[in-house]
Amino acid sequence: MNPRAELQKGLNRIEGQLPRLLDELPDPADFWPAFAGEADAILEGAGLEHDWVADRLESMLAFHGAPAP
Secondary structure (H helix, E strand, O other): OOHHHHHHHHHHHHHHHHHHHHHHOOOHHHHHHHHHHHHHHHHHOOHHHHHHHHHHHHHHHHHOOOOOO
16 A cells, blocks of 8 residues: 555544544643644654645644644
């Protein structure tokens, strides 16, 4: 399977969890560590696709109205 497709699976999982995280952790001090715990694992394994993954994460955060860090 293509590396980007594998990364997209992880991104889809995170995006699926994002509404719940935002609802359960409205305080940015609580939200960001929980989100980073999920996102950092994907970013660390992204290799040459790091910038693409970072852009996708940024887009999903904006779309779901995540608080500023």
